[in-house]
Amino acid sequence: ELKVEQNPLFLSMQEGKNYTIYCNYSTTSDRLYWYRQDPGKSLESLFVLLSNGAVKQEGRLMASLDTKARLSTLHITAAVHDLSATYFCAVPPNSGGSNYKLTFGKGTLLTVNP
Amino acid sequence: DTAVSQTPKYLVTQMGNDKSIKCEQNLGHDTMYWYKQDSKKFLKIMFSYNNKELIINETVPNRFSPKSPDKAHLNLHINSLELGDSAVYFCASSQYARTSGGNEQFFGPGTRLTVL
Numbered sequence: 221e222l223k224v225e226q227n228p229l230f231l232s233m234q235e236g237k238n239y240t241i242y243c244n245y246s247t248t249s250d251r252l253y254w255y256r257q258d259p260g261k262s263l264e265s266l267f268v269l270l271s272n273g274a275v276k277q278e279g280r281l282m283a284s285l286d287t288k289a290r291l292s293t294l295h296i297t298a299a300v301h302d303l304s305a306t307y308f309c310a311v312p313p314n315s316g317g318s319n320y321k322l323t324f325g326k327g328t329l330l331t332v333n334p
Numbered sequence: 335d336t337a338v339s340q341t342p343k344y345l346v347t348q349m350g351n352d353k354s355i356k357c358e359q360n361l362g363h364d365t366m367y368w369y370k371q372d373s374k375k376f377l378k379i380m381f382s383y384n385n386k387e388l389i390i391n392e393t394v395p396n397r398f399s400p401k402s403p404d405k406a407h408l409n410l411h412i413n414s415l416e417l418g419d420s421a422v423y424f425c426a427s428s429q430y431a432r433t434s435g436g437n438e439q440f441f442g443p444g445t446r447l448t449v450l
Binding site: 306321322327 | 365367374375376377378379382389390392424428430437438439440441442443444
C-alpha cells in the first residue's frame with residue numbers, strides 16, 4: 221500500500237525567510253502533485269511533476285521530484301503572508317491503468333508571520 | 335465559469351436521514367472522484383468513475399452510493415447518516431490518459447456535511 225509522508229506537518233515562519241517542505245512516498249511512482257488549500261476552500265493545483273528530476277517554479281515556490289529517492293520538496297523563498305495555507309503532496313500509483321487514485325500526504329499547515 | 339461545481343455547499347442534517355450531494359464538471363473530463371476530508375484535513379478517496387463506470391470503490395460503508403448519470407456528473411447519496419459522516423466531501427475530475435500514473439485532478443469547492 222502506498223504511503224505518503226509530509227514533514228513538517230506544522231510550519232510557522234517569519235516573512236522573508238526560506239524553508240522546505242518534504243514529501244516522501246513508499247512505493248515507485250513517476251509523478252507527483254502539489255496542492256494548496258486555504259481555510260474553508262477547495263484544493264488548488266500548484267505543481268504537476270511528471271518525471272525524475274522535474275523542477276517547477278511559480279513565484280516564491282519551487283517544487284522538485286526525485287523518483288529514485290521517492291522524495292519531493294516544496295521550497296519557499298522569502299515567505300510572505302499570502303503563502304499561509306495548507307500544502308498537500310499527492311502521489312498516484314505507478315500502473316498505467318485507469319484505476320488511478322491519488323494518495324495524499326497529511327498536509328503541511330504553513331503560517332507566515334509578519 | 336466554474337470548472338467543477340458541487341451542491342449544496344453546506345448540509346446540516348439529523349442522524350438517520352438520507353441526503354445527496356451533486357457534482358458537475360464542464361471540463362470535458364472522463365473521470366470523476368469523491369474524496370472525504372476529515373476534521374484533521376486528511377483526504378481520502380472514496381470512489382471514482384471513468385466514463386460512467388465505477389473503477390475505484392474504497393472501503394466505504396455501503397450507506398454511501400455514488401451514481402454517475404453521464405460523464406459530466408457524479409452524485410453521492412448517503413443513507414442513514416451517522417455522526418462520523420460529518421466531514422467535507424470533495425468532488426474532483428480528470429482526463430484519463432494511457433500513460434503511467436494518470437492525470438491532474440481538479441477539485442470542486444467541497445460540501446461541508448454536519449450530522450447532528
